[in-house]
Amino acid sequence: xxxxxxxxxxxxxxxxxxxxxxxxxxxxxxxxxxxxxxxxxxxxxxxxxxxxxxxxxxxxxxxxxxxxxxxxxxxxxxxxxxxxxxxxxxxxxxxxxxxxxxxxxxxxxxxxxxxxxxxxxxxxxxxxxxxxxxxxxxxxxxxxxxxxxxxxxxxxxxxxxxxxxxxxxxxxxxxxxxxxxxxxxxxxxxxxxxxxxxxxxxxxxxxxxxxxxxxxxxxxxxxxxxxxxxxxxxxxxxxxxxxxxxxxxxxxxxxxxxxxxxxxxxxxxxxxxxxxxxxxxxxxxxxxxxxxxxxx
Amino acid sequence: xxxxxxxxxxxxxxxxxxxxxxxxxxxxxxxxxxxxxxxxxxxxxxxxxxxxxxxxxxxxxxxxxxxxxxxxxxxxxxxxxxxxxxxxxxxxxxxxxxxxxxxxxxxxxxxxxxxxxxxxxxxxxxxxxxxxxxxxxxxxxxxxxxxxxxxxxxxxxxxxxxxxxxxxxxxxxxxxxxxxxxxxxxxxxxxxxxxxxxxxxxxxxxxxxxxxxxxxxxxxxxxxxxxxxxxxxxxxxxxxx
Numbered sequence: 001x002x003x004x005x006x007x008x009x010x011x012x013x014x015x016x017x018x019x020x021x022x023x024x025x026x027x028x029x030x031x032x033x034x035x036x037x038x039x040x041x042x043x044x045x046x047x048x049x050x051x052x053x054x055x056x057x058x059x060x061x062x063x064x065x066x067x068x069x070x071x072x073x074x075x076x077x078x079x080x081x082x083x084x085x086x087x088x089x090x091x092x093x094x095x096x097x098x099x100x101x102x103x104x105x106x107x108x109x110x111x112x113x114x115x116x117x118x119x120x121x122x123x124x125x126x127x128x129x130x131x132x133x134x135x136x137x138x139x140x141x142x143x144x145x146x147x148x149x150x151x152x153x154x155x156x157x158x159x160x161x162x163x164x165x166x167x168x169x170x171x172x173x174x175x176x177x178x179x180x181x182x183x184x185x186x187x188x189x190x191x192x193x194x195x196x197x198x199x200x201x202x203x204x205x206x207x208x209x210x211x212x213x214x215x216x217x218x219x220x221x222x223x224x225x226x227x228x229x230x231x232x233x234x235x236x237x238x239x240x241x242x243x244x245x246x247x248x249x250x251x252x253x254x255x256x257x258x259x260x261x262x263x264x265x266x267x268x269x270x271x272x273x274x275x276x277x278x279x280x281x282x283x284x285x286x287x288x289x290x291x292x293x294x295x296x
Numbered sequence: 297x298x299x300x301x302x303x304x305x306x307x308x309x310x311x312x313x314x315x316x317x318x319x320x321x322x323x324x325x326x327x328x329x330x331x332x333x334x335x336x337x338x339x340x341x342x343x344x345x346x347x348x349x350x351x352x353x354x355x356x357x358x359x360x361x362x363x364x365x366x367x368x369x370x371x372x373x374x375x376x377x378x379x380x381x382x383x384x385x386x387x388x389x390x391x392x393x394x395x396x397x398x399x400x401x402x403x404x405x406x407x408x409x410x411x412x413x414x415x416x417x418x419x420x421x422x423x424x425x426x427x428x429x430x431x432x433x434x435x436x437x438x439x440x441x442x443x444x445x446x447x448x449x450x451x452x453x454x455x456x457x458x459x460x461x462x463x464x465x466x467x468x469x470x471x472x473x474x475x476x477x478x479x480x481x482x483x484x485x486x487x488x489x490x491x492x493x494x495x496x497x498x499x500x501x502x503x504x505x506x507x508x509x510x511x512x513x514x515x516x517x518x519x520x521x522x523x524x525x526x527x528x529x530x531x532x533x534x535x536x537x
Contacts, residue, residue, distance in 0.1 A: 008336075024338030090375060097376075110501070116394060117374045117499050125376065130319040133360060220364060220377070230327065230334065233449035236472035238329040240336045245453055 008240045020241045029227035033257065035141070036213045036224055043148045044206065050153025055160035069157065076154030085218045089147050093126070100124040137221070144219045152209055159201030164190060166197040168281055196276040196285070203269040210261050228254050319358045320505065322348050323378035326363035327447045328469060330529045331384030331494075334363070343529040344494075347401050348382045350521055351496070354512035367427060367446060370395060373499060380498055380509070384466065386430045386491030396500045398509045400493030401522060403535040407431050409484040410470045411462035412455055418485055424451040424460035430490045431464045455481075468530050 004011070005019035020026070057069025076084070098112065101124035108121045122128070127135045167190055175189040216223040232247030277284040324332045326340055335341035340361040352359035362378045373381050373395060386405070387397045407430075409418065419439055425432040427444040435442045443460050445451040452473055454460040462484050463470070474481040496513075498506050516522050517537045526534035 023336040025334055025336055028338050094375065114501055116371075117501060118376055119499070119501055120376070129321055129360075129379070130358075133362075136362075217365070220372075222363075229447075233327070233447065234452065234473075236329065236476055238333065238342075238472055242476070245449075245456065247453075 016241075020243075023241065025227070025231060028222070029224070029231055032222055032224045032227050035221065036216070039141070039145065039148070039213060039216065040210060043145050043152065043209065046145065046149040047152035047156055047205075047209070048202075050149055051156025051160050054153060054157025055164060058157065058161050059164060073154050073157050073161075076151055077158065081151060081212065081215065082218070084151055085147060085215050088150070089143050089219055092143060092146065094118055097124050097126050100126060140220045144216055144221050147219065148209070148212070148215075152205055155205050156202060159198050159205065160194065162201070163194040163198035167193045171281065193280065196273070196280050196282060199269070199273055199276060203265075206265060206269070207262055210265065211258065224254055224257070319360055320352065320380060321360050321362050321378035322352075323362050323364055323369060323373060323381050324348075324383040325366045325369065327366070327449060328384050328466075329472075330468060331466075332382075343402070343525060344382045344384060346525050346529070347516075347522065348380075348496075350516055350525070351401075351509055351512045354515055355508045357508070365446070370497070373497060376499075379502065379505065380496050382496045384494055385497055387493060387495040388430055388491050390433070391497070396498045396502070396506055397495030398498065398506060399513055400495050401513055401516075402494040402526060403537060404489050404491055404493045405535065406467040406487035407434070407464060407490050408467040408470055408487045409462045409464050410452075410455070410474050410481045411484045412480055412482075413461065414482050414484065416461045416484060418462070421461035422459075424454040424463045425465065426451055429465075431466070434488065434490055435464050 002019060002022065004015060005022070008016070008019055011019055054069050054072050057065045058073065060066050060069065097118075097120045101108065101112065101120035104123045105121035110119065112118065112120055127139045171189055171193060172185055175185045180188065214223060214225040217226045228250035229247060232245065232250035234245040235242045273284075274288070277288055279285060279289070324340055324344055326332055326334045328342075330342050332340060332342040332344040340363060345361065348359060348361070351357075364372050364377070366383070369381055369383060369385075370391070372378060381395070382401075385391070387400060391397070409423070411421075420441075422441045422443055423435045423438075424443045424445060425435050426448045427446060432442060432444055443451075443454060445454060448465055448469055451460070451463045451465065452470075455463045467487055470481075474483065496509055498509070513522075523534075523536045526536065
């Protein structure tokens with residue numbers, strides 16, 4: 001990084017540290033923080049989408065749709081996360097390749113499953129072998145997003161479905177008596193009011209999601225925990241910057257990161273809760289109304 | 297416009313598919329110096345890297361390096377995430393049942409015990425080793441209590457913090473650790489020769505690739521390249537062909 005870093009063995013003190021902290025591996029370590037943040041930013045809305053879809057399906061009038069919604073919630077919530085992350089991703093990846101294989105290589109005669117091997121024709125590989133490493137990484141990341149979203153979506157579906165049931169019956173009845181169709185009731189009354197009931201559950205999920213990001217490494221994405229372990233492990237003179245076991249310091253760094261993330265989240269969620277309580281028929285909504293009545 | 301982007305993206309994907317055979321993805325662990333490790337520039341480095349690159353050049357293949365957990369390296373090969381394992385992996389009969397190996401690219405290696413307490417009795421000691429290695433199976437058979445760790449570095453750390461009495465690993469991995477420990481670590485007992493040397497792991501169905509790699513390895517052994525590389529990474533006492 002800096003010009004004086006050319007010969008690390010001759011460096012000492014601060015200049016050694018400044019060179020050490022700017023090595024290629026450390027830059028990858030810093031970049032992996034970004035990976036985690038992007039994962040959170042992308043996964044949360046998708047998971048919420050899955051959750052909303054699941055909750056709607058579970059309360060649907062059509063029986064097959066209802067079974068689908070309930071089955072999704074029961075299946076995913078009942079299977080340990082780590083099993084899901086180990087099994088589902090491989091199944092998804094192989095499923096995609098199998099489909100492309102069927103489309104692109106109809107003349108292929110070798111068996112796809114051969115003992116423990118899974119072998120599709122080279123044209124069906126996803127991503128293709130010749131693709132640059134970055135494409136492989138993005139593909140792996142996308143698989144991770146889908147898996148995280150499916151798992152957390154199932155929990156969100158349960159939370160949202162509970163929240164939908166918690167909206168006071170009187171509110172719905174009033175809307176119906178105004179002659180609104182079920183669809184209008186859902187869109188205008190139920191959904192705007194349910195968020196305050198869903199928020200405690202969803203904020204729990206969000207915090208769990210933050211803490212579940214180290215599962216990324218199971219999916220082949222090099223996240224902050226992977227790099228902390230890799231960089232913190234003792235390094236002999238085979239490396240340019242030998243040092244003893246420094247994992248403690250790296251993991252302390254991660255601790256600070258996770259605490260900052262969760263502390264920041266809690267502040268934002270508290271603000272969101274105040275906002276969502278406004279005008280609601282709940283205790284905190286009522287309290288706000290009385291307070292607001294005096295100041296406004 | 298959207299259509300155009302989509303179709304050009306599809307085209308790019310299909311065009312990539314046609315060339316797919318020419319790129320060989322090399323899977324390694326990246327945590328086992330001097331065989332394979334991530335150097336400070338963030339790239340795979342070590343003896344495995346040098347051998348792999350030389351083999352690819354000889355065989356006229358384009359190679360790409362990928363790192364993965366040691367634990368899942370064989371399943372990843374089988375499900376096609378990469379095409380070869382070149383990760384300081386010893387050729388053993390147990391592994392031969394699930395994957396194929398090329399001829400060895402390093403003769404059988406000495407494994408050694410390193411400890412912080414020289415009077416440890418190996419028969420009743422707690423010995424740390426990396427999970428799924430020939431060293432781990434050797435310890436399990438020897439009667440000592442085996443403690444397994446995901447990475448070799450953690451196995452060494454277990455001895456440092458007193459969890460284990462000794463660590464058992466490839467001697468070349470332990471040499472810099474013992475030498476740079478200011479006398480804290482010492483060798484224990486005799487070296488043990490295990491396995492049939494290091495080989496490049498392949499899917500059993502990849503016979504064509506195996507033939508190519510074997511041919512390249514034979515050439516590299518004959519012209520002395522492998523011997524020079526071994527000396528470079530393991531010192532003058534390196535095993536030679």
